[in-house]
Amino acid sequence: MNLHFDVEGGEFISAGVASSKVKKVLKQLAIQPEIIRKISVAMYEAEINMVIHAHGGVIDAEIMPDYVHVILKDEGPGIENIELAMKAGYSTASRLAREMGFGAGMGLANMKRYADILQIESEPGKGTTVEITVKLYPEQS
Amino acid sequence: MTINDVQEILNATVVTQTPYENNEVLSGFVGDLLSVVMGKAKEQCAWITIQGHINIIAVGTLINVGCIIVTESFKVDDDAVKKANEEDIVIMTTQFSSYEVAALLSKSGLE
Numbered sequence: 001m002n003l004h005f006d007v008e009g010g011e012f013i014s015a016g017v018a019s020s021k022v023k024k025v026l027k028q029l030a031i032q033p034e035i036i037r038k039i040s041v042a043m044y045e046a047e048i049n050m051v052i053h054a055h056g057g058v059i060d061a062e063i064m065p066d067y068v069h070v071i072l073k074d075e076g077p078g079i080e081n082i083e084l085a086m087k088a089g090y091s092t093a094s095r096l097a098r099e100m101g102f103g104a105g106m107g108l109a110n111m112k113r114y115a116d117i118l119q120i121e122s123e124p125g126k127g128t129t130v131e132i133t134v135k136l137y138p139e140q141s
Numbered sequence: 142m143t144i145n146d147v148q149e150i151l152n153a154t155v156v157t158q159t160p161y162e163n164n165e166v167l168s169g170f171v172g173d174l175l176s177v178v179m180g181k182a183k184e185q186c187a188w189i190t191i192q193g194h195i196n197i198i199a200v201g202t203l204i205n206v207g208c209i210i211v212t213e214s215f216k217v218d219d220d221a222v223k224k225a226n227e228e229d230i231v232i233m234t235t236q237f238s239s240y241e242v243a244a245l246l247s248k249s250g251l252e
Contacts, residue, residue: 012194012195012196013220015196015199016196016199016200016202016203019199019203020199020202020228023202023203037184037203037204037205040203041179041180041203041204044179044200044203045179048175100175100192100194100196101173101174101175101190101192101196101197102174102175102176102196104175104176104177105176106174106176106177106180109180110176110179110180113180
């Protein structure tokens with residue numbers, strides 16, 4: 001099953017629509033709650049990043065029999081130093097985002113923690129593509 | 142501990158219409174940074190926070206929160222209440238601080 005979402009930038013209010021939709025579909029498929037949480041938290045973090053940093057973007061989620069693969073693509077400012085950005089606590093979020101409880105510098109750390117495979121490609125000035133893969137039945141592989 | 146117990150212990154105001162009476166909370170978590178909450182809070186916890194905007198519903202849904210307790214009399218935004226009702230999330234508000242809420246719930250036996 002493929003799901004496509006357009007995410008608007010700066011719209012804190014609608015952020016989370018894509019991840020909660022994916023969550024609902026996985027729930028209907030009776031996937032284990034811990035696995036659903038892994039996917040939805042990793043995806044929500046990436047979705048929020050698109051809103052905070054990149055004026056939105058597009059998300060394609062592919063739900064396969066044994067894994068979920070999510071591609072989040074934006075044409076935002078890109079990440080200058082991915083290694084630094086991955087560091088827990090490092091943040092470049094705006095004051096507004098921080099006041100709302102975002103920008104703790106934990107987004108990429110959470111993605112790394114919950115994704116089975118996390119790939120980030122970014123070019124400053126061009127944009128960022130984040131790919132998250134989570135296995136639905138990890139004990140079998 | 143049921144959500145009803147939580148409400149009574151805190152004398153809190155439930156601002157959502159989501160039914161909750163005998164729904165249980167299994168633990169407590171204090172946090173205002175959403176990523177920390179998403180990373181660490183357990184399922185069916187009572188999440189204690191000062192954030193009252195709509196994104197707490199997304200976070201609450203993702204972690205299968207038991208209920209959200211907004212402290213220090215911070216206002217819960219109308220769109221957050223509306224979204225909480227749609228997503229079956231319970232939100233209550235209290236004048237107590239997050240520390241006081243945690244202490245009161247802990248004293249009453251919540252882990």
